[in-house]
Amino acid sequence: MIEFRDVCLTLNARPVLSDINAELSGPRVGIIGANGSGKTSLLRLINGLASPTSGSVHVLGLQPDRNGRAVRKKVSFLFSNPDAQIVMPTVAEDVAFSLRRHSLSDPERDLRVNQALHQVGLTEHHDHPAHALSSGQKQLLALASIMVTEPQILLCDEPTTLLDRRNTREVINVLNDLPITVVMSTHDLDLIRDWDRVLVVDGGRIIADTTGIEAIATYLKLVDS
């Protein structure tokens, strides 16, 4: 589904990723590692926000650096900062913004928007100003705005970093229920403890590709050393 072949990425003459070879499939893939280890860059390569300096990335049979538009129709991205993802002034309008290129009638569009808001528990905030929501609600809105387009893969870059424990739980509950592939980088080790597939990234290389529990042990050993 997602394949990295001999991928290297250099930004401003600094090697960010080196010799990345991996095939990512399955419902949940976690990525853990220290700040600056290359987690975000790995995710950015998947939907074409970054292009490999050498090697190639293949997503659902497409190369994101060559077919960015087609890839982004199937692969969505949830960032750490929800404020940077919300474009429209009100909640429902922001979700509807994602559907602007879909040929839908007004009732069809409203139905999809309402379903997406219901999915993340924001129905009662339909007409509220987006900037007045709490951080957790903003992240849920960002998630609704993504899910309304029905992507096949969701990339999450530390989606709970700016959230408190309660909001984190709400966002993770919604993410856990999604019937699509989720690739998530995080510093919150509890979130990926039970996942079957977690990559540990260090110094721009994948140093472990294993279960959540083993990945955490590897990462903690790395941090302690």
Place this chain on the structure above:
Amino acid sequence: MIGIYHPGTSWLHRAPPGLKLVILLLFTTTIVIFRSLPVLAGAALFIFIAYALARIPMGLALKQLRPLRWIVLLLMAFQWWLLGWERAFEIVGTLVLAVAAAALITLTTTTTAMLATLERMLTPARFIGVDTEKVALVLTLTIRVVPVIADIVGSVRDARRARGLERNARAFVTPVVIRTVGYSHDLGDALIARGVGD
């Protein structure tokens, strides 16, 4: 339009945004050209009835005019001194009524509907190569970033106070610019991820 849309089902809420903009244009043109106290009194009654029919709460209606209060006071005093009380009332009244009418449009029209209308109105510009969707998006983002930048300014002001640098302009301008540029960068990434520009 910074999220001040007041949901409702009144005829004003349901009216096409293009029609509302045309009425706004006619209204403001009329009170400017035929400026007199009786005309302004009639216009004020018209606006009052329109707010009532749109079921806009009085508090919310007055809130729209609050940002004008200092301008109104200064303008009133200056025009009174220069041209007399009657002329001063006419000039200030025209300004207040025009703002009240414009605010009524934004209170009863979603940003999406307004921008779709603007995009349609800009359609002829496509023939000279203007990307009307991007123009509409720029207007949307301008509206959207106001509260975000207000948050940035608020938190930088607090941080400056916490460090005892209240009077240091550099301790204010530098972080505001850096955080705003950082936000713009993140926003750009998010827009690309949401398919804008594809």
